[in-house]
Amino acid sequence: MKKEYVMGNQAIALGAIAAGVNVVCGYPGTPSSEIIETIAKHNREKAIHVEWSINEKAAMELAAGASYAGARALVTMKMMGLNVASDALMSLAYVGVEGGVVVVSADDPGPISSQTEQDTRLFAKYCRIPVFDPSSVEEAYTMIQDAFAYSEKYHTPVLFRPTTRVDHAYAGITYDDRAQPKAIPGFVKDSGRFVIFPRLSRMNHEMIEKRNPQIGEDFSSYWGNTLQGRKDSRKAVVAGGVSYAYAKEYIQDREDVRLIRVATPHPLPESFLLNALEGVEDILVVEELFPYLEEELLMLCGKHHKNWNIYGKHTGHSPLAGEITAEQAALQIGSFLGDTLTQEAPGAMPQPPARPPVLCAGCPHRAGFYAVKQAMKGRKANFSGDIGCYTLGNAKPLDMVDTCLCMGAGITMAQGLHWTDPETVNFAFVGDSTFFASGMTGVANAIYNEADLIVCILDNSTTAMTGHQPHPGTGVNMMGDVVGAISIENVLRGMGVTTVITVDPLDQSAAIAAVKECADMRGVKAIIFKSPCIALSKPVAKARVNEACIGCKKCIREVGCPAVTFAGNRAVIDESLCTGCSLCASVCPVKAIQVSGKEAR
Amino acid sequence: MSYNILLCGVGGQGTVLASKLLAAAAQASGLSVHSAETIGMAQRGGPVTSHVRIGDDAYSPLIPKGTADLIIAFEPGEAVRNLPYLKQDGALIVNSVALMPVTESLHPSGYDPGKMLNYLKSAVKTLAVVDANALCAPLGSVKFFNVMVLGFATGAGMVKFDREVLLSTIEASVKPAFVEINKKAFLAGAAEGETFIKEQRGL
Ligand code: SF4
Ligand code: SF4
Numbered sequence: 100m101k102k103e104y105v106m107g108n109q110a111i112a113l114g115a116i117a118a119g120v121n122v123v124c125g126y127p128g129t130p131s132s133e134i135i136e137t138i139a140k141h142n143r144e145k146a147i148h149v150e151w152s153i154n155e156k157a158a159m160e161l162a163a164g165a166s167y168a169g170a171r172a173l174v175t176m177k178m179m180g181l182n183v184a185s186d187a188l189m190s191l192a193y194v195g196v197e198g199g200v201v202v203v204s205a206d207d208p209g210p211i212s213s214q215t216e217q218d219t220r221l222f223a224k225y226c227r228i229p230v231f232d233p234s235s236v237e238e239a240y241t242m243i244q245d246a247f248a249y250s251e252k253y254h255t256p257v258l259f260r261p262t263t264r265v266d267h268a269y270a271g272i273t274y275d276d277r278a279q280p281k282a283i284p285g286f287v288k289d290s291g292r293f294v295i296f297p298r299l300s301r302m303n304h305e306m307i308e309k310r311n312p313q314i315g316e317d318f319s320s321y322w323g324n325t326l327q328g329r330k331d332s333r334k335a336v337v338a339g340g341v342s343y344a345y346a347k348e349y350i351q352d353r354e355d356v357r358l359i360r361v362a363t364p365h366p367l368p369e370s371f372l373l374n375a376l377e378g379v380e381d382i383l384v385v386e387e388l389f390p391y392l393e394e395e396l397l398m399l400c401g402k403h404h405k406n407w408n409i410y411g412k413h414t415g416h417s418p419l420a421g422e423i424t425a426e427q428a429a430l431q432i433g434s435f436l437g438d439t440l441t442q443e444a445p446g447a448m449p450q451p452p453a454r455p456p457v458l459c460a461g462c463p464h465r466a467g468f469y470a471v472k473q474a475m476k477g478r479k480a481n482f483s484g485d486i487g488c489y490t491l492g493n494a495k496p497l498d499m500v501d502t503c504l505c506m507g508a509g510i511t512m513a514q515g516l517h518w519t520d521p522e523t524v525n526f527a528f529v530g531d532s533t534f535f536a537s538g539m540t541g542v543a544n545a546i547y548n549e550a551d552l553i554v555c556i557l558d559n560s561t562t563a564m565t566g567h568q569p570h571p572g573t574g575v576n577m578m579g580d581v582v583g584a585i586s587i588e589n590v591l592r593g594m595g596v597t598t599v600i601t602v603d604p605l606d607q608s609a610a611i612a613a614v615k616e617c618a619d620m621r622g623v624k625a626i627i628f629k630s631p632c633i634a635l636s637k638p639v640a641k642a643r644v645n646e647a648c649i650g651c652k653k654c655i656r657e658v659g660c661p662a663v664t665f666a667g668n669r670a671v672i673d674e675s676l677c678t679g680c681s682l683c684a685s686v687c688p689v690k691a692i693q694v695s696g697k698e699a700r
Numbered sequence: 701m702s703y704n705i706l707l708c709g710v711g712g713q714g715t716v717l718a719s720k721l722l723a724a725a726a727q728a729s730g731l732s733v734h735s736a737e738t739i740g741m742a743q744r745g746g747p748v749t750s751h752v753r754i755g756d757d758a759y760s761p762l763i764p765k766g767t768a769d770l771i772i773a774f775e776p777g778e779a780v781r782n783l784p785y786l787k788q789d790g791a792l793i794v795n796s797v798a799l800m801p802v803t804e805s806l807h808p809s810g811y812d813p814g815k816m817l818n819y820l821k822s823a824v825k826t827l828a829v830v831d832a833n834a835l836c837a838p839l840g841s842v843k844f845f846n847v848m849v850l851g852f853a854t855g856a857g858m859v860k861f862d863r864e865v866l867l868s869t870i871e872a873s874v875k876p877a878f879v880e881i882n883k884k885a886f887l888a889g890a891a892e893g894e895t896f897i898k899e900q901r902g903l
Contacts, residue, residue, distance in 0.1 A: 211738075212739075236734075264761060268761035270733070347760075348758065348764075448780060448783065449812075449816055451777035452777050455803065457802055459712075495806060495807075496806060655806060675842060
């Protein structure tokens with residue numbers, strides 16, 4: 100046993116290792132990415148197969164295969180990845196598992212780093228499978244082990260949904276650092292069980308619906324579902340996940356209100372709840388995202404003819420969207436309990452500046468966007484974006500992302516736009532990792548259906564936004580092996596894209612020429628803007644503004660690099676941020692920006 | 701009651717390392733600690749915060765507003781943005797060097813760091829205004845401000861750990877090549893902190 104101060108995601112990983120996990124796979128996505136990284140770091144003797152899969156669906160399917168052979172498999176993703184994996188998961192729920200399968204789908208209330216505020220608990224109900232909802236780092240470590248046990252006990256995949264405030268919180272845990280992966284029994288062929296057919300689905304569907312109330316019963320005595328407070332109190336606060344932590348912090352050990360925590364939202368631990376709520380009159384539900392527990396309680400209330408007043412999102416007592424903060428939870432609970440709350444009136448504060456996230460100083464994506472912008476000056480063009488750091492290309496002054504929907508969508512959306520107006524040039528910007536995850540099918544679609552399109556691959560040799568994970572194009576994997584890198588250029592040529600130009604975006608004149616060349620051609624063309632993420636490469640030089648600066652602000656208006664600011668009547672460059680990419684120097688009309696220490700380029 | 705420390709700044713300023721050191725030092729001193737970080741999109745130049753909570757009655761990793769004992773702000777605007785977290789008699793250390801957002805040079809909204817500092821002076825009783833550029837000049841890079849400011853807080857008695865515990869935490873946490881310079885940064889900060897608190901008391 101070892102004690103360490105760890106992040107929630109590390110606790111989840113260490114818990115899975117303690118559970119003897121054999122296969123770990125997933126796709127990066129904030130706030131889930133550190134789980135796989137931790138497993139890879141602790142993978143002594145490579146006893147666990149760990150990988151970044153090409154996307155979440157691939158990971159889910161891989162886990163299913165491993166499980167059929169009796170292995171324990173962990174699949175990790177953010178909640179939007181669950182949408183991608185859902186095809187596989189939904190069917191797997193019907194077929195069932197042999198070795199335990201736990202799917203971590205990290206929810207992101209706020210949303211802080213996401214496109215939606217979907218709720219994995221609801222997804223579990225939709226898939227008819229169990230879900231665990233940890234409220235702290237310490238709990239996550241234990242609960243992920245329980246999730247494996249339940250998965251094998253009931254032969255079902257199990258969802259595990261931490262939220263950002265659990266994933267990215269830190270606490271001290273004591274973990275088993277000697278755990279070994281469990282022995283894998285091996286695949287025993289049984290087509291009557293592992294080949295899904297309508298008849299099998301019909302049969303298993305009925306089995307699942309009969310089984311779920313039994314799991315609910317089982318969960319009714321689960322340690323994570325807890326009740327504190329006196330039985331004669333008429334008020335109860337029901338919470339789950341990190342909202343429970345906020346509630347507990349406000350209520351502490353008070354006995355005049357019942358505090359009920361639901362750690363297993365599906366299947367609902369009905370008898371636990373009926374017992375815990377015995378004699379209660381008023382219930383306040385504190386939860387983020389979907390009013391899940393609230394609606395389950397409304398269901399229970401009707402089913403058992405209870406006389407409960409249930410307060411929550413449906414009654415306007417809790418916000419419908421966004422994160423619930425500690426003080427919001429305290430406010431809700433305080434007013435529910437009739438406590439006198441001292442709320443300070445905010446004084447007249449000066450307004451701090453807005454700080455939207457921006458591409459890093461020297462980011463090669465900025466140069467790629469700028470080249471396309473320059474080349475298309477005066478021409479009608481649409482710029483479809485995608486998910487990654489380069490979504491930030493939408494910020495002014497670049498303003499080069501017109502659409503962003505979901506992973507891989509840029510390439511296919513650009514085709515939709517094309518068919519509505521063939522005269523406008525359509526660009527799709529996609530990152531290298533996203534290209535492999537879900538861009539390739541869009542390219543095939545464009546070729547097959549003869550769309551005109553320029554696919555710009557912003558290849559910085561990493562998955563930057565989520566913390567720099569490797570991918571099939573990087574030549575390394577999570578087992579620590581050096582592997583053959585898949586060439587994006589070869590993939591494109593193999594699919595039949597005849598014009599594929601690879602260019603360094605920091606070489607502006609070559610980059611602009613490449614864009615112009617492609618813009619005049621029909622069919623699918625591709626430009627690979629290849630230059631490493633500055634977070635992974637050492638700065639080559641520094642730029643400096645000299646006396647020649649006339650204060651025209653062109654560098655600021657055009658480039659928008661965070662290292663360039665204005666002071667007095669001149670541009671100034673923050674040398675601690677500058678990487679010497681030269682983009683600002685290339686736009687200066689009086690050549691007042693000098694880049695020093697740069698020989699190679 | 702838990703002791704709450706909030707660190708705030710702009711993505712890339714090194715708040716994360718500072719909060720990790722604090723938490724590790726708390727843990728090494730045998731205290732119960734929870735913390736939380738901003739990770740993801742906002743790290744690209746957006747406002748970032750780290751919450752560090754020391755004590756047994758802190759169940760959640762986030763500090764509720766109005767309960768921070770100490771705020772360490774790496775930027776004046778960010779200090780003001782997070783001031784609602786400070787409790788009535790809490791202390792605040794702020795770096796007076798402003799970071800201008802890119803948007804500010806494009807479309808000035810009138811961000812005036814001096815105004816922010818003046819406001820802080822009027823609103824916070826125990827306020828230490830430090831100039832990171834000046835303090836870090838002997839070290840060669842403002843990147844060491846994160847460790848220096850921890851020294852300041854320790855020297856001023858705003859965090860209750862042993863100096864030795866923090867120093868050995870630094871030793872264990874940073875890359876070997878940077879141990880000496882970080883220790884130097886910490887000690888220089890500690891000396892500044894001691895002077896600050898003496899003057900504060902003298903007044
Ligand atoms: S050279 Fe100019 S554009 Fe490039 S990182 Fe330095 S300041 Fe920014
Ligand atoms: S992390 Fe890399 S890819 Fe992302 S904005 Fe910074 S330089 Fe660009």
